[in-house]
Amino acid sequence: MKEVEVIKANSSTSKSKRGKQIERIRVSAYCRVSTDSEDQLSSYISQKTYYTDLIQKNSDWIFAGIYADEAITGTQVTKREDFQRMINDCMNGEIDMVITKSISRFARNTLDTLKYVRMLKEKDIAVYFEDEKINTLTMDGELLLVVLSSVAQQEVENISANVKKGLKMKMKRGELVGFQGCLGxxxxxxxxxxxxxxxxxxxxxxxxxxxxxxxxxxxxxxxxxxxxxxxxxxxxxxxxxxxxxxxxxxxxxxxxxxxxxxxxxxxxxxxxxxxxxxxxxxxxxxxxxxxxxxxxxxxxxxLNRRNKNRGKIGDGNTKREKFSRKYAFSCLLECGFCKGTLTRRKWHSGSQYDKVIWQCVTSTKKGKKHCPESKGIPEQAIEDAFVESYRILCDSNKDVLDEFLRTMNETLSSSSVNKQLSKVEKEIEALEKKKSKLVDMRLEDVIDSETYEYKFSSLTSKQDELLNEREKLQTTAMNEKDIKRRLQEFKRTLEQNEVLHEFDRYVFESIVEKVIVGGYDEDGNIDPAQLVFVYKTGFKNSLDGNRFKPMRKNARGNRKTNELCSQTNNEVQSLSSHSSSDTCRDSNITTTTLNRIT
Incomplete structure (x- = not known):
């Protein structure tokens, strides 16, 4: 039989780490409260004071700092910055033991509790839970830890269920729950x-x-x-x-x-x-x-109509409005024969003969037989016809013009940017006063250095954000001033009854309810080129679209186009990728400028 010699363990080696003798262990404490109520914050301060005194009074320990998270939930460690900082310091070999009040203070998630305890245990770093009297480096520590951390998690789930029940009771009574304000x-x-x-x-x-x-x-x-x-x-x-x-x-x-x-x-x-x-x-x-x-x-x-049609692009029974209002005439052109809308198409795309045409959606989707009288009309013809209609309006009907000028005056009198700028400047001034007060508190030793650094850094960060915002607002204010100057010139043009020389999308959208394309003349004859502009005040103006149809790019000699373009089988079916600004050419004041003040 072989002889076995037992070599007794030397307890003194437990105080060494990586061959280096440690006379005193470095101990830190972790504190946390989950809400910012007065009672909880009082407990938070008490925890920090208690553990600072506890560690400093023990001659075998070296105070390694207090890590504390204020008003942070324990269910998610990723949101606890000081907890993460403590773990990093432990992994860097700066801490030998962590003390905390209870398992629920450390984490209320069983998985997180075990994960971080085991991570620290691999580095021979103990976590001591005072209430449960558990040291994670002892033999039975993890078994108790699993049981108690599960109990802590169950407590969270029970509290959550009770809170949900209470909130539903408040909602049932008509109380406002979970609302922190919205625009307006x-x-x-x-x-x-x-x-x-x-x-x-x-x-x-x-x-x-x-x-x-x-x-x-x-x-x-x-x-x-x-x-x-x-x-x-x-x-x-x-x-x-x-x-x-x-x-x-x-x-x-x-x-x-x-x-x-x-x-x-x-x-x-x-x-x-x-x-x-x-x-x-x-x-x-x-x-x-x-x-x-x-x-x-x-x-x-x-909204519901657009949502309903979205995703049903190929369905011939629905009106396609996925690109609603992308162009000046989107959803504003109505077929005078079937009451359907007109869609924008581009013929001969990519060639020198390309042109933009608006066609009845019933005819293009269901077939020509469902709306045989309708024909495509060039976009430029509608634009030029509106310019003429607007001239007639200014000469003979002042109601629409007066309404438009009233809207312009309201826009010019608004000063939202200046109000925002004034508000930001007041906030910057208030933060500067807070920083000054914080410095005085530090000089009078009312707050400690760590709290001072944290608060001062937070205030400086907010102030920097506001300074950047002020700079942007100042730029916007200068741009708005320039826009208002241009609008004043445009307003004077309108008041002097000067007509538009070119199509302007903003003016069109501001005063026109819809445009009816096609219809019947006074003798009852079919007129696919008829354009009826219906203004928002009820004024109507009918024009012959043929008068405004542009010359064909492939016209020869004296050949002119006095007929509207009929639909053929080889028409390009794809929508144009051009932006809405394509339909708005420069005038006395640009469409972009007008859009900025609407």
Missing amino acids: YDYHPEDKSITINEEEAEIVRYIFKRYVEGAGGSVIGQELENLGYKTKYGNSTWVPTTVLGIIKNEKYKGDLLLGKTFTVDPISKRRLENMGEEDQFYIRNHHEPIISEEIFEKAHEI
Whole structure:
């Protein structure tokens, strides 16, 4: 039988690490509170003070600092900056032991608890939980840890269920839940009410007005950017989804829908749009509306029609409006024979004979037999006809012109950019005062160095953002000043009854309700070239489109085109990729300039 000699363990080696003797261990503490309530913040300060004294009073320990996260949930460690910093310091060999109050303070997610405990254990770094009296380097530590961290996670799930139940009860009573304000409204947390912000409300009214007039989300967004308007969160970029989100929001007609989203689980905190998985609560006449019920419903009718047709491009039974309002005449041309809309097409694309034609959608989608009288009409003919119609309007009908001038005066009197600039300058001044006060507090030793550095850095960062914003607003204000100067010149031109020399999209969209293409003359004869301009005040003007049809590019000798282009089987079916500005040529004031103030 072999003889086995037992070599007894030497406890002193446990105090060495990588062959280097450690006389005293470096100990840090981790503190956290999940809310910013007064009681919780008091507990947060008490934790920091307690652990600082505890570590410094122990002669075997070296104080390695306090890591603390204020008003941060424990279910997701990625959102806890100081926790992540502590783990990095541990992995860099700067800490030998971490003390925390309980498992729930360290993490309320079983998976995260075990992950980080094991990570530290591999580096011989202990985590000590005071309430549970668990040291993760002991033999039975992990077994207890698994059980207790599971209990902590279950506690979170129970709390989440109770909170959800409480929120639903509040919604059922008609209380405002989870709302922090939106464009056009200010939220008052003291009484959970909302009131109209008149400056922002003007932007909302403008969005609904332009949408009802036929403009799409991208067009309205571009106009808002040109005007220098900003979103609720100070963003100067208006994406189409932001504009459409405002159109969809029922709050603007005075109603309130609660429960639009829901949290999947308390651990991942992933939120999804409520598609019927949870109860929703609709409250009517909850607050003062910005938009009337009639305008809101009209906007939603347009929105629903466009959404319905989107994705049904090949369906001949639906009107294609995917590119609504991309061009000046989009959705504003009506067939005088079948009442359908006209779509924009480009014939002979890529050749020297290319031209833009507007055709009846019924004829192009269903076949010529469904609208045999209609014919394609050149875009330039419609533009030139409008210029002539506008001249007649200025000479014989002042109602539309007066309404247009009133709108111009309202635009010229607005000073939203200057108001925003003044607000930003006040915020910069307030931050400067806060920084000065913070310096005084540090000199008087009211706050410690670490808190001072954090707060001062945060204030400086905010101030830098505001300085950049002020610079952008100053540039926008200068541009707006130039736009107003040009508009004043244009306004004087209108007041002097001077006519347009070339087509202008802004003027067209501002005063025209629709254009009826084709119809019957006084004798009842078919006239596919007839153009009837219907103005928003009710004034109508009928013109012969043949008069404005441009010369054919392939005309020979005295050959002229006095006939409209009939549809053939080899017509190009693709839509033009040209932008809407193609239809708007320069005049006394450019369309781009006008769009910036609409």
